[in-house]
């Protein structure tokens with residue numbers, strides 16, 4: 001068995017053990033629950049790409065830290081730093097890779113400069129939705145590939161959140177055809193930005209916390225961020241008139257928890273199991289949070305703030321899709337590991353699309 005697969009299987013077994021440990025509650029003085037470790041205590045710093053406690057993203061990071069601290073009875077205590085508090089939002093990867101912090105919460109598509117294949121573990125344009133990402137990562141071989149890639153950087157990754165389908169973004173001009181996109185300076189990270197660049201947009205990558213000011217000052221003309229829940233929190237409706245959907249660029253981005261490999265290796269097995277289980281619980285919890293909050297925020301944006309919601313024209317979506325598919329093939333051709341990831345991802349996407357045409361899509365259409 002190859003090492004990545006072996007490690008993954010160990011992690012899965014450990015997660016089941018942690019689920020049992022979460023329910024275990026032995027009185028003190030009786031030796032504690034089985035596998036309670038060797039009594040060592042750990043204190044970790046968590047760096048994130050989000051403002052401290054920012055709805056959805058920052059809250060998930062905080063909850064993850066609190067769950068690990070609480071369920072370990074304080075044996076592993078995790079302190080959260082918002083983006084820029086200990087390191088800048090886009091230096092989370094390097095900080096955890098170096099061990100400046102033991103743990104981080106971010107999004108793999110920010111690290112496409114580290115490796116071409118990184119965005120596949122978060123979101124690629126016209127890729128997978130949240131449910132499909134979970135299927136690929138946990139039961140379709142995706143997480144094994146992700147662990148293989150991050151091992152090069154001394155990192156151990158876990159899926160730890162998903163926003164669900166995002167919105168295409170905020171504009172101050174109507175988008176009626178491709179020509180309306182040309183020349184726009186737009187905040188859009190990951191491969192979505194590369195696709196936009198091929199269609200004449202000037203893509204900019206900014207941390208979330210800088211978007212409002214950039215749009216207000218005219219440093220950028222348009223932006224995508226997440227969806228109603230998060231966009232309302234940043235007040236993007238105050239600096240842009242139109243909000244477009246669907247979020248072709250991020251159909252179900254997986255957020256990541258990454259751990260410095262030597263820190264991970266230093267943990268006793270029961271704490272490893274507990275961290276794995278906490279990540280998986282946050283992965284579910286964040287999607288539930290977004291699902292519950294997005295529609296409430298949508299009503300507020302539409303009815304109170306009079307935002308004009310528009311669907312991107314079919315012609316524009318078709319051009320985005322064609323350009324996206326060509327970009328993914330181009331990336332696969334540039335690097336052998338990226339080729340492996342693309343092939344695995346694309347095969348899974350084809351299969352799951354056939355199933356979801358008869359299940360999710362057919363149901364949504366039938367429900368109306």
Ligand code: CA
Pocket residue numbers: 166224225226250
């Ligand atoms: Ca986004």
